[in-house]
Amino acid sequence: MHPIESCVRNPVKVAVGALLLILFGVIALIGMPMQLTPEVQTPTLTIETRWPGASPQEVEREIIQEQEEQLKSVEGVTKMTSESMDSSGRITLEFYVGTNMEEALLKVNSRLQQVPEYPEEADQPVISTS
Incomplete structure (x- = not known):
């Protein structure tokens, strides 16, 4: 018996088979882990400078702006963000993926x-990687 003849004679079996194929395909698609873009860790450096007793405005004016002025010319930096808080300031530098972080x-x-000068009471900046 030819397969085409058996399909024509039994349309219900063909329809059930097609529905089962679609059902199992959907189940497999739902269960399959899918990710459009891989998770890539962006190389970053964080510079934190403490200045006990200073207001956020003083930290911004006396420390952060001076550091940003010097750091804006570092090669490979894609993004620079800063944050000033009571008694400390933080600058985060993001680099291109694949940047040699030791060199950076x-x-x-x-x-x-x-940096020309830090306030007398301010600590030296601490650099950390992540």
């Missing part, structure tokens, strides 16, 4: 050394 750390440290 050295460049950032070198640029921070070029």
Whole structure:
């Protein structure tokens, strides 16, 4: 017996088979982990500078703006954000994926050394990676 003849003679079996294929396909699609873009860790450096007793405005004016002025020319930086709080300030630098972070750390440290002057009571900046 030819397969086409059996399909024509038994349309209900063909319809049930097609529905089962569609059902199992949908179940497989739902159960399959799908991700359009891979999770990529963006290389970042965080510079935190403490200044006990200083207001956020003082931290911004005396520390953060001076550091940002020096750090804006660091190669590979895609985004720079800063935050000023009571007694401390934080600058976060995001780099291109694949950036050599040891090299970037050295460049950032070198640029921070070029900040003209920190307030007398302020601590030296602390650089951390993530």
